[in-house]
Amino acid sequence: MKATRDSFGEELAVLGEKNPEIVVLDADLSKSTKSNGFAKKFPNRFFEMGIAEANMIGTAAGLALSGKTSFACSFGCFLTGRYDQIRMSVSYNRANVKLIVTHSGVAIGEDGHSQMGLEDVALLRSLPEFEIFQPADDQETRAIIRYVVKNNGPCYIRLTRQKVPDIYKTPFEFVPGKWSELHKGKGIALIATGGLVGACVEANEKTGKKLTVVNAASLKPIDEKLIEQLANSHEWIVTAEDHYTTGGLGSAVAEVLASIGSKAKLYRIGVETFGESGSPEDVIHHFQLDSEGVLARLQKNVGLKI
Amino acid sequence: MKSKTHTNDSQNSKPLVNDDATARRLRTTILKMIHAGKSGHPGGSFSCLDIIMTLFADVLNFNPENPEWEKRDRFILSKGHGVPALYAVLSECGYFPSDWLMTLRHFGSPLQGHPDRARMFVMEAATGSLGQGLSIAQGMAMAGKMDKSDHRVFCLIGDGETQEGQVWEAAMSAPKFQLDNLTVITDYNHGQIDGRTEEVMNLNPLIDKWRAFNWNVLEVDGHDREALKKILPQKTKEKPTMVIAHTVKGKGVSFMEGVIDWHGVAPNDEQLAKAIKELA
Numbered sequence: 021m022k023a024t025r026d027s028f029g030e031e032l033a034v035l036g037e038k039n040p041e042i043v044v045l046d047a048d049l050s051k052s053t054k055s056n057g058f059a060k061k062f063p064n065r066f067f068e069m070g071i072a073e074a075n076m077i078g079t080a081a082g083l084a085l086s087g088k089t090s091f092a093c094s095f096g097c098f099l100t101g102r103y104d105q106i107r108m109s110v111s112y113n114r115a116n117v118k119l120i121v122t123h124s125g126v127a128i129g130e131d132g133h134s135q136m137g138l139e140d141v142a143l144l145r146s147l148p149e150f151e152i153f154q155p156a157d158d159q160e161t162r163a164i165i166r167y168v169v170k171n172n173g174p175c176y177i178r179l180t181r182q183k184v185p186d187i188y189k190t191p192f193e194f195v196p197g198k199w200s201e202l203h204k205g206k207g208i209a210l211i212a213t214g215g216l217v218g219a220c221v222e223a224n225e226k227t228g229k230k231l232t233v234v235n236a237a238s239l240k241p242i243d244e245k246l247i248e249q250l251a252n253s254h255e256w257i258v259t260a261e262d263h264y265t266t267g268g269l270g271s272a273v274a275e276v277l278a279s280i281g282s283k284a285k286l287y288r289i290g291v292e293t294f295g296e297s298g299s300p301e302d303v304i305h306h307f308q309l310d311s312e313g314v315l316a317r318l319q320k321n322v323g324l325k326i
Numbered sequence: 327m328k329s330k331t332h333t334n335d336s337q338n339s340k341p342l343v344n345d346d347a348t349a350r351r352l353r354t355t356i357l358k359m360i361h362a363g364k365s366g367h368p369g370g371s372f373s374c375l376d377i378i379m380t381l382f383a384d385v386l387n388f389n390p391e392n393p394e395w396e397k398r399d400r401f402i403l404s405k406g407h408g409v410p411a412l413y414a415v416l417s418e419c420g421y422f423p424s425d426w427l428m429t430l431r432h433f434g435s436p437l438q439g440h441p442d443r444a445r446m447f448v449m450e451a452a453t454g455s456l457g458q459g460l461s462i463a464q465g466m467a468m469a470g471k472m473d474k475s476d477h478r479v480f481c482l483i484g485d486g487e488t489q490e491g492q493v494w495e496a497a498m499s500a501p502k503f504q505l506d507n508l509t510v511i512t513d514y515n516h517g518q519i520d521g522r523t524e525e526v527m528n529l530n531p532l533i534d535k536w537r538a539f540n541w542n543v544l545e546v547d548g549h550d551r552e553a554l555k556k557i558l559p560q561k562t563k564e565k566p567t568m569v570i571a572h573t574v575k576g577k578g579v580s581f582m583e584g585v586i587d588w589h590g591v592a593p594n595d596e597q598l599a600k601a602i603k604e605l606a
Contacts, residue, residue: 043472067468067503075461075495082465085443085451087396088472090465104455105492109462112452113443 021183024214025122027161028179029054032091035169036062042169044091045080047073052181053093053122073098077105077117084115089169096121096137096178103143110174111147118168119144122179124154125262126291126307127215129182129300136295137178142267144176145240151175151196152240156217157187160237163194171196178214178239182300185218187235197241205231208322209250209257209284213239213269215309216260216289222311223318227326242272251282256322258287262309265290287321289314342418344383344551349376350605352418353578355427356410357605361598363431366439369588371411373515373548373573374482378403378415380554381480390420393448397477400450400466404459405484405513406440407590412449413437421448457490459483460510464500467508467566480558481510486518489527494539501540504564510541511558512568513548517575517586533570541568548573579604 036042036058045067050056059066069076073094080090092099099121100106110117124137144152153168153175155161161179168175187202199211203224209232212220217235224231232254234246250257257277259270270288277286291307304310308317318324342348353372360366378401382388386399403412410430417424422436429435436446440454450466453459463481470477487493500508512532520526529535536543542562546553548571561567575589576582579601593601 043469064472069499072492072495072499074457074492075464075499078458078461078492078496079465079468079499082451082462082467083469084465085462086466086469086473088469105458105461108452108455109458113462 021185022158023181023183024155024157024161024179025054025181027158028120028165028177029057031162031165033057033061035165036065039089039169041087041089042091043067043083043088044093045069045076046093047071047076047098049094052095053120055091055093055120074102074105077102078109080117081109081113081115084117085113090115090117091120092117093120095123095135096140097123097135100137100140100143106144107147111150114149115174116172117174119174119176120179121177123181124178124214126295126303126309127180127182127262127300129303130297132297133295138264138291138295139267141178141239141263141269142271145267145272149173150240152178153196153237154178154214154239155237156214156235157184159186159188159191160194163192164237167194167196180215182215184215185221187217187221196238197243199234199236199238199243199246201232201234201246203229203231203233205229205233207255208232208318208324209234209254210260211236211250211257211269211273212260213237215262219309219311219314220260223314226311226315227324236269239269239272242276244276247273247276248280251277251280251284254284256287257284258289258318258322260289260314263290265292289317342379342383342415344379344555348418349379349551350578352379352414354602354605355414357593357598357601359410359414359427359430360592362428363592365431365592366410367407367590368582368593369517369575369585370405370408370484370513370515372577372579372582373575374405374408374513375411375577376549376551377482377511377513377554377571378411380551380558382415382419384555385558386480387477393421397475399477400463400479402450402453402459402463402466402479402481403441404453404463404481405456405487406454406459408482408484408513409441412441416448456484456487457492460493460496463508463510464496464503464505467500467505468503470507471503471505478507478509481508483510483512485512485514485516485523485529486526488512488529488532497536497539497541500566505566506561506564508566509558509561510566510568512570513573514570515573515575517584517589519589521586536568541566544569546571549577
């Protein structure tokens with residue numbers, strides 16, 4: 021079990037050694053985003069920008085346009101709140117800026133709605149040439165960070181505050197646009213991303229491994245080929261994400277299903293209201309984003325029999 | 327279409343002469359461009375032309391034969407709507423053929439309505455959503471410091487643009503990073519779309535504000551190119567420099583000077599002919 025923000029912080033500090041062009045910016049949240057590991061090791065390549073995210077994003081773009089690989093870190097809601105700076109200074113300039121966000125979704129718990137990134141994927145998915153990734157665990161986070169350092173271009177990486185179970189045991193090479201089938205089952209294909217992957221794996225175990233479970237870490241580009249295959253071989257496609265059902269993974273899958281004239285039906289698990297304060301466990305449970313909630317939703321809406 | 331593929335065009339590789347005759351000729355060109363494009367911003371292009379001319383003629387180090395030269399000084403036009411002035415100067419410097427100029431705002435032209443780095447590589451940054459260029463310039467200045475490069479970064483902002491909150495975020499951060507390789511110029515023409523800046527959202531006391539933010543603040547007549555030549559290269563150790571350039575919107579054409587309505591409209595045939603006559 022490990023929070024993907026911790027995996028990010030560790031991997032970035034390692035990659036900083038062999039990649040002198042990496043620079044990291046944070047907006048007074050380096051202890052929370054875990055960029056502080058890099059800051060301690062490479063103080064001359066870390067820039068504390070204060071509580072001024074718009075300026076941080078623009079500065080990261082300027083550094084990138086001068087040959088640096090910029091990592092700009094904050095909470096998902098605060099970075100995407102500066103959407104025009106992302107749209108103009110980063111995206112339109114094709115600047116090599118990696119937007120790293122933590123505190124995704126309702127799973128952060130106590131801090132409540134104002135700190136929860138719930139619409140960030142919806143916003144970023146609309147930008148051309150922008151990659152969006154959401155790792156499921158420690159190994160996948162490291163693989164994604166290694167990939168984005170090698171690949172020149174803007175991207176958005178959505179990390180969790182909460183600890184998530186290990187899905188992958190050994191290091192691997194991340195391929196954008198390629199989802200991984202964690203289990204092949206029948207009838208229902210569960211496509212999950214980020215913190216929901218662990219919950220869906222657990223839910224599947226509770227059904228006696230009846231379901232197909234897919235980890236969708238690459239939210240842009242998505243794995244259209246696999247969606248089509250799943251739609252042709254399952255009665256139900258179910259998406260699961262700690263994000264609004266509007267604009268995120270569920271919408272991305274719906275777009276593909278509609279385009280191909282899929283006979284498979286779609287049910288989207290996600291958030292549809294404002295977030296709430298509480299312990300992460302209580303909040304996740306309330307929004308039915310734990311394995312129990314996923315199972316209950318499948319039984320109620322998709323006709324799952326256990 | 328990237329300009330760098332055209333930089334060996336020797337007929338355009340001529341030095342920019344910083345004199346009144348050239349300034350009048352470029353103003354004529356700019357107005358013809360905006361007329362040909364059927365839209366654009368004459369007022370703000372004319373207010374910043376003398377500044378951009380002086381930068382490229384006497385201040386910046388650059389090489390049109392090698393636009394990506396790492397040690398070049400950077401110029402970021404944060405008030406992206408003034409880009410006709412920059413296009414005219416860049417073409418004069420030999421970055422691209424002069425016949426491109428009349429394609430401003432035409433479909434397929436690298437001369438987009440506002441700077442687009444992807445279509446025109448000599449634009450250091452895409453701008454046009456106001457308030458963002460200074461942060462980008464700051465990032466470039468920080469990279470220059472990290473790389474121990476002597477090149478400098480110049481950024482031109484509008485006075486109306488200064489109403490954007492992000493400008494003041496950057497105003498706070500550039501002194502923290504001791505960016506003495508960064509010079510920002512304010513095109514203080516007192517005009518914006520809805521009226522005079524003093525009425526829309528008063529900036530004064532503008533000089534005191536930048537001083538209070540710990541900048542090295544200088545003042546100049548933004549149309550006195552001899553004075554600009556002396557002021558623009560100045561810098562102070564460990565502080566970024568702000569040059570407040572007092573300018574006139576629509577400078578150079580009598581019926582445009584200080585007239586807010588010339589912010590963002592193209593002249594008709596008659597107005598163009600009248601302006602050309604004045605500028606001859």
